[in-house]
Amino acid sequence: MSLFLIVALPFIGALVPGLMIQAGRRACALATLSVTALAFIGLMTHVPAVLRGEVVQARVEWLPALGLDANFFLDGLGLLFAGLILGIGLLIIIYARYYLSREDPMGQFYAYLLLFQGAMVGIVLSDNILLLLVFWELTSLSSFLLIGYWKHLPEGRQGARMALAVTGGGGLAMIAGMLILGEIAGSYDLTVILQNREAIQSSELYMPALILILLGAFTKSAQFPFHFWLPHAMAAPTPVSAYLHSATMVKAGLFLMARMWPVLAGTDAWFYIVATTGLVTMVIAAVIALFKDDLKALLAFSTVSHLGLITMLLGLGTGMGAVAAVFHIINHATFKAALFMTAGIIDHETHTRDIKRLGGLRKLMPATFVIATITALSMAGIPLLNGFLSKEMMLYEASHTPWAGSYWVVPVLATVGALFSAAYSFRYIWHVFFGPVRKDYPSKPHDPGFGMLASPAFLSVLVVLIGIMPSLAEPLVRLTAAAVIGGELPEFHLQLWHGVNAALVMSIIAVVGGVILLALHRPLDRAWIAAPRPEAKIIFDAVVEGAASGSRWLTDRLHDGALTRYAAIFTVTVLALAVHAYLTGGISRPTRAMMPPGVVPTIGWAMLLIAAGCLVAFHRRRLVALVLMAIVGLVVSVGFVYLSAPDLALTQISVEVVTIILLLLALNFLPKTTPSESSVARRVRDGGIAVVAGLGAGALIYALLVRDFAFPTISEYHLANSYKGGGGTNVVNVILVDFRGFDTFGEIIVLGIAALVIYALTEALLSSPVRARLLAWTDESPDAGDAHPMMMVVVTRVMLPVVLMVGVYILLRGHNDPGGGFIAGLIVAIAVVMQYMASGFAWAEARQRYPYHGAIGAGVLIAGLTGIGAWFAGEPFLTSAYGYIHLPPIEEFEWATAMGFDLGVFLTVVGAVLLSLQSFSRIARRSGDRVSAHPMDIDPSREEC
């Protein structure tokens, strides 16, 4: 099976549980199981090749320009981790089937689990480090969903947030580290990077890259001081804890350190950072674990401690250290997953995880007792179980490792760690299963069914098998360790009896000490509880709260709601940049001859300047300002006509009409005057900014207008191909519907969205307290004597068909003469709006048969379908075609697929304009505009008078 498929299967399969849950919980679990099983089998098909020492690869270029390729490779290390992820995943899926209660949404659970599984498999099989980072972040996100699965529990939500903040934050650091690493090696492919040990370690960027990458690994693998998120993540359902904390999530950090071992390890920096962190984590977490009363918290801290142990082994930078680390990764995954499952069983059966409320379960839950004892003794490092073997190797490595010249620091601390590890393992057995049977369990405990016991039982068999016959695991360890080291393996042989050596002595001290500590647990526990110690969650919350209030303070300072200030700052900044550009850049001499200004253009120019000046002077009288703005718009339209832009003129004048109507509608409810508020200084300041901005804009365009194009324009192409390629002589329209059709398609969608936003805002407004206000609205200005003048009503109704006709004409001729969908849409919209104005909103609306939303949707659809039509001709989206048809009574006429597109534009524009205006009119309706019932009933208010 291709590596792509192995990685993709869990992601694709994540859809399955959601669908299969309809068929029942058993079907859902089975479907999930088969997805993982399929991926697992796919992985197993590669085992022979990997055993032969080959590296299985699958490569696809994704974004080669960024160095991001979908490259995967499978070697010993990848095989071990992918096998653990998928194999333990199988057991977890079976276990969760029986663990989850009826109220828990199982489909969601399995979907999250598969997403997480896919992300993990992606990490361990990625060849490209950028791809690896993508999967790395995916594990943070999907584990967030898993940890917070019980959404009703505040601990679950907080734990999920904390895990995401810590591991996600570390992931960000790692991105930076990986990018540096890729830059040094000149490639983002792991297989290449791993060949560049000398270049990387001699680079001056080695230290920053190392620290950043280790930040990612340490946060993920819960190393001190980032260990605190792991115990809080225990609020998750137990199958999640078992999965995340034994085989997957927290092992991702270890995987990364192992993966990068050949290029990063072996330096002093690596040893002191990694080995020290691991050692400290191992000891501190083991001590804390002994005093945790919550079964899962105890296991969580024991996980942290064992992760520290493995980190330390990797940090040694020696071949044997790597071998021991790999072996302990395997052993820890087996016994820790089983232990979590037994904790889950106890919780499930007794309804408590508090060790102080348990005890005596040996007789009540014999099967669980046996499994828990075997696996916990393995964790303690008792001979004949697999934990013993790797712990011995660790102690042996520790016994001859100097630390800053001292030969006793590492061995002593390692022994202390092992001692506490033995103590909490014994406590897990002794305080839970031994002692008298109690009468006050929250629920009557008994062994669960086979389904729940199967997975941990299977794992405990593995624990014993490897413990007695370590040679069984040896090929796997050799294979994986060879991949980690990337070179010659040191001489070693996994065996039970190494003779009496330092490690055995340390081991005996640890076990005996562990028993003594357990005996002394009660007084020690009292002392522990009494002792002051930092609580990680409180510190974390304080840090988060501090960061949040700091950024809130900064945002409040920068963003205090003074829009005018932002506008002023923005304008001044733009002006400053423009001045800078002018002062530092050069400017060529004018090359274009100026056109002599005619008399008519000069009059228009004067009108525009006077209107703009009056607009500023009289802007407080809002109605007057609106009239002045209409004048400006008209002059601009006329200017377009004069300057050879008939299409623009038509568009501008029709938009002008709609805009003014819209503003009039709004003004109905806004104050009619603007009070004078600004101080003189403020007005002078604003005036200054405005004048400088105006001078700048004017000077810039003047400079452009008196020079020729700096580069040859692409307009020649459009002019030459408009008729040949687009079948139209109106080049502007052909550009809109053909050359730049995709832009236009986007623009009509924006227009439609704007109209729908207005509609939604109106809806929200009318369902808010504003509605009552509108109902009680009294207009302070007196009504015109005649709200619906007879002349206007009659004229608009007679004109309606004529205007519609004009609209259709403009639409149809648009391809060859000024016109087209935009202009036609606006004209038709104006025709309908005239009915609104003359006969009243209610009258017009009562006669409206189709909702305007439909017109917008139909328009976008028609335009889109016209574009898709090109696919059937084997052309790209929106390629147009045209031809000629001769119908006998009419003369020959042209057709073009662009007409369909323009029809879509037309419908969207009509719908959008009318929906906007209608929305405003609905506000007016609320304030008491009455409905007239008869077609020629002109003023409904008159009858009541």
Place this chain on the structure above:
Amino acid sequence: MELLVASAIGALTAAGVYLVLRQRTFPVILGVSLLSYAVNVFLFATGRLVVNRPPILSDDAAGYTDPLPQALVLTAIVISFGMTAVVVMIALGAYLSGDDDHVDTRPGADT
């Protein structure tokens, strides 16, 4: 002619900026509308000013003006209507629900 167009753009920009810096919603909307005139004419003018040569292909035309800025400005005009409408709606909603048409959040306001 060039001077007329350039000075008109300058005047529209100045008037627009001044109104945008006012404190009530309605003048700000007028200011934005004036600015969009200025920007549209500016963009249009980057195709240089040509009289009597519309970009409508015909056999007896002496030449054509640059059609590309026209096409860009045409959609810009329509879109600016949509944007004006949304802004007006927001201003209206804010005024109706808060009985206040200031654009700045003033000290002591509850939002």
